[in-house]
Amino acid sequence: MADSVRWGILATGGIAATFTADLVDLPDAEVVAVASRTEASAKAFAERFGIPRAYGDWASLAMDEDIDVVYVATPHASHRAAAGLCLESGRNVLCEKAFTLNAREAEELVGLAREHGRFLMEAMWTYCNPLVRRLKAMVEDGAIGEVRTVQADFGLSGPFPPDHRLRDPRQGGGALLDLGVYPVSFAQLLLGEPSDVVARAVLSKEGVDLQTGALLSWESGAIASLHCSIVGGTPVRASVTGSRGRIDIPDGFFHPDRFVLHRDGREPEEFAADPAHGPRTTLKHEAREVMRALRAGETESPLVPLDGSLAVMRTLDAIRERIGVRYPAEG
Structure with a gap:
């Protein structure tokens, strides 16, 4: 992995803005793309934070191979769909809390991460x-x-x-x-x-x-x-x-x-x-933990283990x- 970890941001709400503001302040993090359900929202967010690529759909972000990890910041009712799409496309994922709508959806996400050998972590910053x-x-x-x-x-x-x-x-x-x-x-x-x-x-x-x-x-x-x-x-x-x-x-x-x-x-x-x-x-502590784990080749964090989230x-x-x-x- 390069010196900088390349992040994609999926969603453009308040928590996405807070996390992105912290990310751009980290010298070893680079925010390279953002996606929203609408192109206008994605472009406005990209302009706000100086992000080079803006997508008006989730799939384009998920398929972007220039991204090391995607931060999923949608409401939790959409976590299964958004994070699942990214994992199936080969992206690593940091997914906001609550992890999913229910335990069944959480088990499905963990199963996808382990099937595809991708990193997955709940964004439990605590x-x-x-x-x-x-x-x-x-x-x-x-x-x-x-x-x-x-x-x-x-x-x-x-x-x-x-x-x-x-x-x-x-x-x-x-x-x-x-x-x-x-x-x-x-x-x-x-x-x-x-x-x-x-x-x-x-x-x-x-x-x-x-x-x-x-x-x-x-x-x-x-x-x-x-x-x-x-x-x-x-x-x-x-x-x-x-x-x-x-x-x-x-x-x-x-x-x-x-x-x-x-x-x-x-x-x-x-x-x-x-x-x-x-x-x-x-929110920098959780971002640093994700980047540490990715550089170490880990597929989950010992601080926020998947079994604990389940x-x-x-x-x-x-x-x-x-x-x-x-x-x-x-x-």
């Missing part, structure tokens, strides 16, 4: 965050003893009108797949896939969840209490309690700038993000089953 990686290592090293509880929340105040993407069942709307994926992924980063799932929700008239609470449990005796909402802003905090202490992330747990370690009989210790790693909102999708499926949410695309 897992690539240096401070979250440090927290995980401390928990695994026994800093707070055996994990007993995980608490995490993510809520937006809205209000979102009925025609908004977050309220649209056809686009996989609702709090769970957009926001709840973060608390679930955080809990499973530390504890793995739960053995039991209990959930309750308030549904909209369109049939998507406005807010959902989930209680996950593990055979070890650990429990996670998780919440997501699109009708009320929450602190977006997380806490991990163990048999000998606790770690608190006071705000923005999925991209923290600090956390506090409380250990029995000791003064609290604060751990802050290294300023050299950039602002807490940067496990999160199974949990999200289980929560949706408990709360009675099913999307039109699922039949």
Whole structure:
């Protein structure tokens, strides 16, 4: 692979713009093409970021052999189609979260990646965050003893009108797949896939969840209490309690700038993000991990393993089953 990794961007919405802005700031990344459903949107995006090629359809991007990896930034209801097209065309893929609409679609994508020998990773930037990686290592090293509880929340105040993407069942709307994926992924980063799932929700008239609470449990005796909402802003905090202490992330747990370690009989210790790693909102960490893996010839990342993404999708499926949410695309 050349010194610069050549990226294609599939979709032109807000998250695509944020990621592309971070990419163009990396000296070893080159954004060479962008695709949208319309040529006008693709050209406008290309002009904004100085991208040489703009396509008005996904297939042209997928077939572009001058691309090393495609970043799929469509709404998650389109992830299976967009990422699948790229994998079948021989492209490597970084796919936004939630990974897909359901576990079945996720399994199909993983199967395609392994069949074609292509790299595939869910864009779970939390897992690539240096401070979250440090927290995980401390928990695994026994800093707070055996994990007993995980608490995490993510809520937006809205209000979102009925025609908004977050309220649209056809686009996989609702709090769970957009926001709840973060608390679930955080809990499973530390504890793995739960053995039991209990959930309750308030549904909209369109049939998507406005807010959902989930209680996950593990055979070890650990429990996670998780919440997501699109009708009320929450602190977006997380806490991990163990048999000998606790770690608190006071705000923005999925991209923290600090956390506090409380250990029995000791003064609290604060751990802050290294300023050299950039602002807490940067998506550069996941981009760097993709490029590292590609250069190493890896087809998946050890930081965001495919089996872990599949496990999160199974949990999200289980929560949706408990709360009675099913999307039109699922039949």
